[in-house]
Amino acid sequence: xxxxxxxxxxxxxxxxxxxxxxxxxxxxxxxxxxxxxxxxxxxxxxxxxxxxxxxxxxxxxxxxxxxxxxxxxxxxxxxxxxxxxxxxxxxxxxxxxxxxxxxxxxxxxxxxxxxxxxxxxxxxxxxxxxxxxxxxxxxxxxxxxxxxxxxxxxxxxxxxxxxxxxxxxxxxxxxxxxx
Amino acid sequence: xxxxxxxxxxxxxxxxxxxxxxxxxxxxxxxxxxxxxxxxxxxxxxxxxxxxxxxxxxxxxxxxxxxxxxxxxxxxxxxxxxxxxxxxxxxxxxxxxxxxxxxxxxxxxxxxxxxxxxxxxxxxxxxxxxxxxxxxxxxxxxxxxxxxxxxxxxxxxxxxxxxxxxxxxxxxxxxxxxxxxxxxxxxxxxxxxxxxxxxxxxxxxxxxxxxxxxxxxxxxxxxxxxxxxxxxxxxxxxxxxxxxxxxxxxxxxxxxxxxxxxxxxxxxxxxxxxxxxxxxxxxxxxxxxxxxxxxxxxxxxxxxxxxxxxxxxxxxxxxxxxxxxxxxxxxxxxxxxxxxxxxxxxxxxxxxxxxxxxx
Numbered sequence: 001x002x003x004x005x006x007x008x009x010x011x012x013x014x015x016x017x018x019x020x021x022x023x024x025x026x027x028x029x030x031x032x033x034x035x036x037x038x039x040x041x042x043x044x045x046x047x048x049x050x051x052x053x054x055x056x057x058x059x060x061x062x063x064x065x066x067x068x069x070x071x072x073x074x075x076x077x078x079x080x081x082x083x084x085x086x087x088x089x090x091x092x093x094x095x096x097x098x099x100x101x102x103x104x105x106x107x108x109x110x111x112x113x114x115x116x117x118x119x120x121x122x123x124x125x126x127x128x129x130x131x132x133x134x135x136x137x138x139x140x141x142x143x144x145x146x147x148x149x150x151x152x153x154x155x156x157x158x159x160x161x162x163x164x165x166x167x168x169x170x171x172x173x174x175x176x177x178x179x
Numbered sequence: 180x181x182x183x184x185x186x187x188x189x190x191x192x193x194x195x196x197x198x199x200x201x202x203x204x205x206x207x208x209x210x211x212x213x214x215x216x217x218x219x220x221x222x223x224x225x226x227x228x229x230x231x232x233x234x235x236x237x238x239x240x241x242x243x244x245x246x247x248x249x250x251x252x253x254x255x256x257x258x259x260x261x262x263x264x265x266x267x268x269x270x271x272x273x274x275x276x277x278x279x280x281x282x283x284x285x286x287x288x289x290x291x292x293x294x295x296x297x298x299x300x301x302x303x304x305x306x307x308x309x310x311x312x313x314x315x316x317x318x319x320x321x322x323x324x325x326x327x328x329x330x331x332x333x334x335x336x337x338x339x340x341x342x343x344x345x346x347x348x349x350x351x352x353x354x355x356x357x358x359x360x361x362x363x364x365x366x367x368x369x370x371x372x373x374x375x376x377x378x379x380x381x382x383x384x385x386x387x388x389x390x391x392x393x394x395x396x397x398x399x400x401x402x403x404x405x406x407x408x409x410x411x412x413x414x415x416x417x418x419x420x421x422x423x424x425x426x427x428x429x430x431x432x433x434x435x436x437x438x439x440x441x442x443x444x445x446x447x448x449x450x451x452x453x454x455x456x457x458x459x460x461x462x463x464x465x466x467x468x469x470x471x472x473x474x475x476x477x478x479x480x481x482x483x484x485x486x487x488x489x490x491x492x493x494x495x496x497x498x499x500x501x502x503x504x505x506x507x508x509x510x511x512x513x514x515x516x517x518x519x520x521x522x523x524x525x526x527x528x529x530x531x532x533x534x535x536x537x538x
Binding site for chain 1: 189195196198202203209213215218222225309310311488492493496504506507512514515524525526
């Protein structure tokens with residue numbers, strides 16, 4: 001069967017690379033604010049450069065996605081599931097871009113130097129302001145929760161397509177069937 | 180026409196659904212564990228700051244420890260003598276502006292100045308390239324404990340009793356007997372008296388750090404700022420005066436800037452670089468990195484130090500953290516304290532607003 005709709009190989013590589021990075025970011029973020037051990041130090045040290053990398057890759061990926069449409073969802077998929085699929089995909093893109101920016105803005109508003117390790121320093125993007133810092137810091141927390149819950153739904157839906165419906169949707173993001 | 184979904188009904192559908200459920204629940208549980216919600220035994224920044232807050236009382240907008248203090252400003256005059264040990268431009272000859280804070284320990288911003296025999300000095304050096312060096316130092320030669328866990332237990336043990344307003348002596352005694360690393364601190368604190376001035380004190384980093392030189396070699400150090408030259412002692416507070424430290428500072432600054440030498444002590448072989456509760460022997464090599472000059476002060480409610488988190492792990496290139504476990508804990512706990520007070524300052528929902536003009 002050759003008409004099997006697949007994502008572009010570049011889109012698939014980006015998807016799985018960023019899935020790994022983003023999931024790592026969520027776990028690192030949750031872990032680093034929940035411990036006073038030395039893990040706090042090195043987790044923060046990873047969190048900032050990894051977040052910057054996610055932001056850059058998300059821009060590249062979004063540009064690619066806008067010029068290379070995704071394969072269509074199965075025609076028989078209920079409308080609410082189609083809507084949920086589209087909404088959650090755009091929400092994931094929005095969070096990939098917003099979370100690093102909020103993190104950057106929050107450090108700026110807190111008056112911290114924004115260092116990525118190895119002597120790399122980003123400029124401050126917001127004026128130092130305690131209220132702004134607190135709002136951004138709390139947004140970072142709650143949007144991280146939203147990010148994780150959206151990931152869970154995304155993974156559950158992908159598995160549902162792959163294991164229950166077996167409609168080729170999960171396969172379109174993995175490897176083509178060898179027929 | 181067949182219903183397409185029934186055509187696709189997979190074998191063992193129940194097991195497949197179960198697998199999906201396990202994958203989702205497993206991910207959620209892993210996240211819950213890492214985030215600490217499913218690991219109640221872990222010492223978190225939250226629990227540490229809760230313990231400090233329980234001892235100091237609720238004072239929205241203020242730091243959860245060293246709550247009472249005063250903002251100071253000035254600059255650092257580098258001698259250039261530390262340049263062979265650290266590649267930071269801060270230690271090249273020249274001046275760097277700084278924002279500092281002098282304070283007393285404890286979470287109560289209205290505590291009398293005599294409530295603790297310790298004063299603290301925090302500094303933020305603002306380097307021209309945007310880098311910063313933040314340090315929080317204390318006027319004591321050694322820290323009571325070596326680990327965040329012991330610090331937490333010390334906070335629990337020193338929780339004031341409702342009837343006396345003081346810690347339970349039995350509980351304190353039990354803590355110190357089970358924590359032999361406190362010996363050096365206890366020996367010092369017996370002889371310590373609350374000073375009548377911030378200006379006469381020597382403030383120690385307590386934690387060790389590494390300097391990294393231009394050749395990539397690292398050097399373990401501790402540092403202190405000590406008054407430069409002979410500083411006249413304070414006349415001592417009038418009876419009943421509980422806010423004498425700020426008044427003394429204002430009076431001294433009215434007469435001219437205050438100067439402290441920044442002295443770096445290089446570790447000798449075998450000196451512990453991961454234990455703030457142990458003293459390094461006398462006679463270690465020392466380098467005077469320069470002079471901290473303070474020429475202005477401002478109340479902390481409106482001064483530039485108010486919104487600074489003096490996290491001692493904010494370091495420029497050329498200074499690095501050591502393996503001292505207290506450093507990560509200070510960083511994590513200061514961040515939590517900073518979030519709480521900035522949330523109160525910003526009137527975020529669910530937070531108590533700072534009391535305006537309470538003093």
